[in-house]
Amino acid sequence: MQTTNITQRVIQNKYVHQIRNILAALSLVAGMVLMSSADAGACASCGCTLSSMQFSDVQGLTLDLRWDYINQDQLRTGTGTISPVDASKIVTSNGPQEVEKYTRNNYFTLGIDYVITHEWGVNVQVPFIDRSHETLGTNSNGIVAGPGGGQYESHTDSFGDIKVVGRYQGFTPQHNVGILFGLKLPTGTYTATGTSTDPTAPGSVPIDRGLQPGTGTTDVIVGAFYNDILSENFGYFATALFQAALYAQDHYMPGNGVNLNAGLRYLSFPVSGVVPQVQLNFRFVERDSGSNADTINTGGTLLYISPGVTVPVTHQFLVYGFVQLPIYQNLNGVQLAPRYTTSVGVHYIF
Amino acid sequence: MKITVAILLLMITAPAFANAGQVGTVAPDFSLPDLTGKTINLQKFRGKVVLLDFWMPWCEPCREEFPALDALYKKYRNDGLEIIGINLDDSETRLHEFLQKVTISFTIVIDKKDRARKSYSPEILPSAFIVGKDGVIRYVHIGYHKEFLQLYENEIVELLKQP
Numbered sequence: 355m356q357t358t359n360i361t362q363r364v365i366q367n368k369y370v371h372q373i374r375n376i377l378a379a380l381s382l383v384a385g386m387v388l389m390s391s392a393d394a395g396a397c398a399s400c401g402c403t404l405s406s407m408q409f410s411d412v413q414g415l416t417l418d419l420r421w422d423y424i425n426q427d428q429l430r431t432g433t434g435t436i437s438p439v440d441a442s443k444i445v446t447s448n449g450p451q452e453v454e455k456y457t458r459n460n461y462f463t464l465g466i467d468y469v470i471t472h473e474w475g476v477n478v479q480v481p482f483i484d485r486s487h488e489t490l491g492t493n494s495n496g497i498v499a500g501p502g503g504g505q506y507e508s509h510t511d512s513f514g515d516i517k518v519v520g521r522y523q524g525f526t527p528q529h530n531v532g533i534l535f536g537l538k539l540p541t542g543t544y545t546a547t548g549t550s551t552d553p554t555a556p557g558s559v560p561i562d563r564g565l566q567p568g569t570g571t572t573d574v575i576v577g578a579f580y581n582d583i584l585s586e587n588f589g590y591f592a593t594a595l596f597q598a599a600l601y602a603q604d605h606y607m608p609g610n611g612v613n614l615n616a617g618l619r620y621l622s623f624p625v626s627g628v629v630p631q632v633q634l635n636f637r638f639v640e641r642d643s644g645s646n647a648d649t650i651n652t653g654g655t656l657l658y659i660s661p662g663v664t665v666p667v668t669h670q671f672l673v674y675g676f677v678q679l680p681i682y683q684n685l686n687g688v689q690l691a692p693r694y695t696t697s698v699g700v701h702y703i704f
Numbered sequence: 705m706k707i708t709v710a711i712l713l714l715m716i717t718a719p720a721f722a723n724a725g726q727v728g729t730v731a732p733d734f735s736l737p738d739l740t741g742k743t744i745n746l747q748k749f750r751g752k753v754v755l756l757d758f759w760m761p762w763c764e765p766c767r768e769e770f771p772a773l774d775a776l777y778k779k780y781r782n783d784g785l786e787i788i789g790i791n792l793d794d795s796e797t798r799l800h801e802f803l804q805k806v807t808i809s810f811t812i813v814i815d816k817k818d819r820a821r822k823s824y825s826p827e828i829l830p831s832a833f834i835v836g837k838d839g840v841i842r843y844v845h846i847g848y849h850k851e852f853l854q855l856y857e858n859e860i861v862e863l864l865k866q867p
Contacts, residue, residue, distance in 0.1 A: 626727070
């Protein structure tokens, strides 16, 4: 009984701790907004924003090259963590739970942005993915894999699915409101293989569809964005994006996803041109579907806070860096998640 | 998570341009047409104090600033002050509607292709860059308050005194 009471208190404390973390993060952002609200009345008379951020209306070409490092080494289920040993004891409707060890990702993404007129622009994202993965399969004790569990390790490095997204931002004279529309194309391979680590079944094995460089599907992307200034010192932005596969490919269809982002930028940093900022990134994604999909351990809801900074090197060249920290995660089944992610990039304006 | 969706979360908001028009740097040159179609070249004003004002007709603070700039120009033009209003709006309708309501003595140029905008990277309008006789940006003002007018005047007078 005493053990149960302690366990209940531990669980309660864990949830309280999580809720406090979320509230603290939201309070930080809210506080920054509220701090500026006193100036909001003066802001309307102090200046007008131009759309000069990611969805820029400045005519011409810009190139962006970004590296995202995502080390998924923490097993999670629902809103909490789970040990590999506990995960190995789970039996799902599809059979014993697979226990993954890690997925390490290095994304190198080339972004090409061309603003045709102040109202119209197009953005192309070309990712190159370096990904290492290991799984203990479905017959393990969480530490060592047993025979016949489909355990394997893999390493892929190849181009992923290219995204082409157009935008229209002619709704206002300052071009700070716009819509996004585009496609994710099936340019990445979805038939890469790994190497079995099961001594009873050596050889090549197909990598899970959800871990392939490409999905094999064409997805539609639609969204909207808005940016403005709060005061002389702060600008803000918000975006919403929805992505959905148009069809299944080889009995696999990735889950539909919604991204919502909001951010604050500090415009008055003492060093000219340096812009610190913080974002809140929300994502909801449905489970994958199809007989070749993992319908149990995919999908979920995520909320991240992402502080970062952009720094000009020359008047055409700048660098930026962000770190993403999870503040809420609710994952279906058992999934590997990163404790943080990092992004650094360079931006060149022609 | 099977698919690393985390990276999709981040919206990279690197601006369209890095800050070019910084205090202490040489004011980037530009050649832009004025309202009559004549090409105005910044280099030709070397030896004068030049106030470059980035604006758009739909921007209320820009409109508020204009009469103050005009008064300043009339007061110091003979002492070597030049003011160039750089319009970033590509709507000729909005521009002409605004100009019908105000009388402006200083030069207005039109930056339809964002050439000067890229060089000076104003994110908020109006943005004023005060350039000394040596062609170096000496002061930058973002947005407009009435108090700025006295600041502009003090800075311009100081720069006009310099050789």
